[in-house]
Amino acid sequence: MTAETVPPLEVRELTVRFAGLTALDAVSFTVRPGTVHAVIGPNGAGKSTCFNVLSGVYRASSGSVRFGEHELTALRPHDIAGLGVARIFQNLALPPRATVADSLLLAASA
Ligand SMILES: Nc1ncnc2c1ncn2[C@@H]1O[C@H](COP(=O)(O)OP(=O)(O)OP(=O)(O)O)[C@@H](O)[C@H]1O
Ligand SMILES: [Mg+2]
Numbered sequence: 001m002t003a004e005t006v007p008p009l010e011v012r013e014l015t016v017r018f019a020g021l022t023a024l025d026a027v028s029f030t031v032r033p034g035t036v037h038a039v040i041g042p043n044g045a046g047k048s049t050c051f052n053v054l055s056g057v058y059r060a061s062s063g064s065v066r067f068g069e070h071e072l073t074a075l076r077p078h079d080i081a082g083l084g085v086a087r088i089f090q091n092l093a094l095p096p097r098a099t100v101a102d103s104l105l106l107a108a109s110a
């Protein structure tokens with residue numbers, strides 16, 4: 001996939017519930033190719049839950065994540081990674097001597 005053909009990542013009305021707790025409540029955003037975004041929020045706001053859905057680790061209760069022709073909420077983690085949508089984990093799960101660049105390459109090759 002060349003830079004010109006990378007589609008936007010379109011998150012629409014993404015909702016995740018754990019029993020009675022709504023961790024994500026109809027979250028929508030679009031990540032266009034070549035842009036950098038940050039997700040900020042207090043502990044428990046749902047940041048990791050969001051990335052866990054984007055990478056297929058958690059299932060959405062409702063909503064969609066479109067990447068071009070693909071609906072990512074229906075795919076398994078390795079299929080999502082194969083499309084080039086990669087994630088890395090928080091500091092506790094990172095290789096201790098990896099640089100930021102190393103960690104990103106590690107995610108992309110998973
Ligand atoms: N697997 C799970 N089962 C039940 N509840 C969960 C699960 N994962 C997350 N939660 C809950 O969902 C809410 C959002 O958690 P999440 O880990 O996404 O927050 P966060 O923004 O990443 O927080 P932090 O800044 O501490 O990393 C919290 O109330 C958390 O307890
Ligand atoms: Mg987190």
